[in-house]
Amino acid sequence: MISENLKNLLTDEILAAAPVTEPERQHYFIDRVRAYASELKSLQGEALKACVVTFGCQMNARDSEKLEGILSDIGFDIINDEQEADFVAFNTCTVRENANEHLYGRLGRLKQAKKADPDMIISVCGCMMQETDEIEKLKVKYPYVDIIFGTHNLYTFPELMFSLLRKRSGRLDEEAVNSMGHEILKDSSDDALRLEKLLRYGDSKSNRKDMEKLYRKPVVSVWKDNSDIVEQLPSKRKYPFKQGINIMFGCNNFCSYCIVPYVRGREKSRKPEEIYEEIRNCAKDGVKEIMLLGQNVNSYSGGISFAELLKNIDDMCGDIGIDRIRFMTSHPKDLSDELIEAMKDAKHVCRQFHLPLQSGSDPILKRMNRHYDKAKYLDRALKLKEAMPDISLSTDIIVGFPGETESDFLETLDVVEKVRFDSAYTFIYSKREGTPAASYEDQIDEATVKDRFDRLLKVQNKIVDENLDKMVGKKLKVLFEELSEYDDKLITGKLENGITVHVPGTKELIGSIREVELTENHRFYFTGNVVG
Ligand code: SAH
Ligand code: SF4
Ligand code: F3S
Numbered sequence: 001m002i003s004e005n006l007k008n009l010l011t012d013e014i015l016a017a018a019p020v021t022e023p024e025r026q027h028y029f030i031d032r033v034r035a036y037a038s039e040l041k042s043l044q045g046e047a048l049k050a051c052v053v054t055f056g057c058q059m060n061a062r063d064s065e066k067l068e069g070i071l072s073d074i075g076f077d078i079i080n081d082e083q084e085a086d087f088v089a090f091n092t093c094t095v096r097e098n099a100n101e102h103l104y105g106r107l108g109r110l111k112q113a114k115k116a117d118p119d120m121i122i123s124v125c126g127c128m129m130q131e132t133d134e135i136e137k138l139k140v141k142y143p144y145v146d147i148i149f150g151t152h153n154l155y156t157f158p159e160l161m162f163s164l165l166r167k168r169s170g171r172l173d174e175e176a177v178n179s180m181g182h183e184i185l186k187d188s189s190d191d192a193l194r195l196e197k198l199l200r201y202g203d204s205k206s207n208r209k210d211m212e213k214l215y216r217k218p219v220v221s222v223w224k225d226n227s228d229i230v231e232q233l234p235s236k237r238k239y240p241f242k243q244g245i246n247i248m249f250g251c252n253n254f255c256s257y258c259i260v261p262y263v264r265g266r267e268k269s270r271k272p273e274e275i276y277e278e279i280r281n282c283a284k285d286g287v288k289e290i291m292l293l294g295q296n297v298n299s300y301s302g303g304i305s306f307a308e309l310l311k312n313i314d315d316m317c318g319d320i321g322i323d324r325i326r327f328m329t330s331h332p333k334d335l336s337d338e339l340i341e342a343m344k345d346a347k348h349v350c351r352q353f354h355l356p357l358q359s360g361s362d363p364i365l366k367r368m369n370r371h372y373d374k375a376k377y378l379d380r381a382l383k384l385k386e387a388m389p390d391i392s393l394s395t396d397i398i399v400g401f402p403g404e405t406e407s408d409f410l411e412t413l414d415v416v417e418k419v420r421f422d423s424a425y426t427f428i429y430s431k432r433e434g435t436p437a438a439s440y441e442d443q444i445d446e447a448t449v450k451d452r453f454d455r456l457l458k459v460q461n462k463i464v465d466e467n468l469d470k471m472v473g474k475k476l477k478v479l480f481e482e483l484s485e486y487d488d489k490l491i492t493g494k495l496e497n498g499i500t501v502h503v504p505g506t507k508e509l510i511g512s513i514r515e516v517e518l519t520e521n522h523r524f525y526f527t528g529n530v531v532g
Contacts, residue, residue: 003043009036010166011327011334020180022155022230029158030234032072036165037075050076051085055102058293058328059264061127062244063154064091070157071233078236080120082106083113092128098429100128106358107142114144123147125154129222131434135186139218149348150185150222155230156298164219179223188220188529197443205488208218211420221310225265230446231274239481241288241511242324244359245278246270247309249311249363253331255358255371256436257401257429260295268297269302272309276447279313282319288513290317307342314346320485323513324479328354335380344387350496351388355381356396358413361408365399377446383421392422392497400429400449402440409452422467424460428453461523468499468521475531478516480509487489500525 014032041047050071054064068078078107082088090106091100103124115119122145126132129139129150147160156307169454179187195214229249232507237243248269252262279290279449292313300306313325325348330339332355355377359365362373372380384391397412416424429450431438478501483488491505501516502525503509515532 002380006036006039006043009039010108010162010171012167012171015162015166018159018255018326020242022180022228024229025180026070026155026158029162030070032162033137033158033165034074034384038392039073039376041349048076048086049079049084049088050080050087051082052089052091053082053217055099056091056095057245058291059246059249060093060236060297061092061156062246062293063151064089065238065244066154066233067157067236068236068238072236073234074158074161074499082110086117086119087123087125089123089125092124092126094131094134094263094432096127096432097178098430100134101356103128104142107145111142119160120219122144123157124159125149125151127151129187129262132186133370133433135220135222139220141451145218147216148186148220148222152223152226153182154177154222155233156221160165160219160221167215170215181228183224185222185224186220187222188217191217212364223289227266227268229268229270231270237285237287240286241479242481243287244283244293245275245282245289246294247292247297247306247327247394248300252299253296253371254369254436256367257398257432259432259435263435264295267299267301269300272304272312273300275302275432276308276313276316279316279322280320282392283317283322284499286511288511289324289326290322290368295328295329296331296334297393298330298336298339305335305336305338307336309340310339310344310346310349314342314348323348325349326352330355332377332380335384337383339479340384340387350498351391352394352496352498354393354394354396355384355386357399357412357415357419358396358398359404359408360412362411364404364408364411367403367437368398368401369436376416385419390497393419394423394425394498394500395419396427397456398426398427398429399453400444402429402437403442404429404444415454416459416463420463420467421460422499423464426453426456426460454517455530464523465521467524468523471522471526472518475515475517477513478503479503479513479526480511482510483507495526502527503530505530526527 007262018028037048052064052067054060064311072078079085088102102417124145129148135148147164149160191214198211201207250265250268252267256260300309317325357377358370360366360374367372389525476495478493478495480491480493482492484492484502488503489504491509493501496502514530516528517531518528519524520527
């Protein structure tokens with residue numbers, strides 16, 4: 001039962017006094033929830049523990065750092081084991097079917113922990129929560145989830161925590177009023193209305209039971225879209241020496257297989273000054289490597305082009321001590337000569353380029369709505385190599401897109417052989433409901449897809465082996481990141497081109513950039529020795 005002291009920290013007056021502008025509103029709720037957590041800590045004698053589990057891409061990883069920042073500010077210790085946590089957030093991905101399955105597996109395994117500790121708070125957010133069917137499924141099959149929010153209102157998390165604590169203390173909020181004028185995809189106003197009705201009808205035994213159930217329903221707040229970018233909220237660095245930096249959000253491309261534009265909304269770019277300030281702050285904290293993030297960085301439109309932004313960032317990084325700049329992802333249709341030149345002239349931009357191919361066949365690329373053909377892709381990739389012969393190219397490829405014939409697939413293999421990618425992320429096409437390709441009739445059977453996937457992997461692995469063999473014996477710079485997962489006598493780092501290297505060493509190496517002689521190629525990583 002919640003004590004009076006705690007209840008007094010959650011009153012209607014406190015809620016009504018919240019500012020209506022952002023980020024002030026969320027800072028206010030951070031302070032209020034922190035007061036609650038600190039009272040709880042003095043009652044329990046120990047700090048609360050929080051765990052954020054991240055699925056999906058770099059964008060989600062960056063969002064999770066923001067969640068961890070808020071949680072730390074509230075007073076939680078951040079831990080890695082969700083089974084031990086008082087608060088767990090799952091930041092979800094829905095780009096392929098197996099991403100969804102990951103969530104359900106992990107949630108299922110938390111059921112016992114929640115049973116043992118009903119005060120535990122479980123929250124689900126991220127891309128999957130922008131799909132109403134998935135929210136319904138959670139409410140029915142995983143009723144022990146407490147807070148659900150989406151990608152557009154991640155920053156309102158402090159307010160949602162406050163709302164949940166009020167609900168648990170027997171107070172009623174209509175979460176719908178908290179959307180601050182934004183259009184709602186899904187919220188918990190239905191539950192609030194039902195609860196209100198029950199309260200009006202009084203305190204019969206059966207009413208009380210129904211009420212009890214409604215108080216246990218999750219706080220849901222998922223917005224349809226949001227054209228604002230809210231800056232200046234807390235964030236926690238996962239690594240002290242490298243940092244992802246959002247430059248733009250969302251995607252306008254609507255590739256016919258892809259769910260991302262539906263769950264991440266339309267493109268919006270941050271102002272250059274905000275980006276520069278974040279980079280300067282990183283440098284002050286000793287960050288050595290930054291990665292500029294966006295679903296399509298080269299359609300950045302914050303008043304200057306992406307090439308100009310990159311050039312400006314490169315110029316400032318020399319003075320402030322950031323050694324490496326990376327960026328991802330780029331769309332081949334927007335890859336300008338200006339960007340290739342800017343990259344070639346830059347001093348700190350890593351010679352690494354991720355250029356998703358998806359398919360090498362013209363008719364498939366057309367049906368994918370990619371706005372380039374095989375010739376244009378080859379032209380861009382080869383131009384990059386010509387301008388920077390030491391560049392490392394990586395790509396994404398989808399096998400088994402609806403209607404893909406053997407000859408379409410051979411076109412993909414042809415591009416792979418011509419470009420000779422240093423790494424390729426290969427995916428089996430996954431049908432995403434709501435995307436145009438999901439209703440295409442000529443879906444490919446599993447056995448054919450599997451066969452093509454294996455053949456592609458074989459060709460690509462051979463190329464990787466040949467490319468990497470050529471690097472053995474070279475002395476190259478490595479930024480050391482962590483102890484090796486498999487052997488604590490080894491330290492793991494990254495070459496400028498993004499490939500992993502393991503060297504014998506101690507943890508003092510972590511965070512430094514040193515010269516390493518590469519001694520052996522293991523296809524997905526090198527082993528080597530520090531020589532300088
Ligand atoms: N914005 C990035 C990609 C984001 S999603 C870009 O355009 O490159 C990452 C990768 O997932 C995509 O490049 C694509 O190869 C893959 N992908 C997206 N939707 C998929 C689907 N329905 N089935 C299989 N792979 C998919
Ligand atoms: Fe998806 Fe295409 Fe946008 Fe990439 S560019 S996120 S693949 S729609
Ligand atoms: Fe997944 Fe969302 Fe990224 S769907 S790939 S986490 S943008």
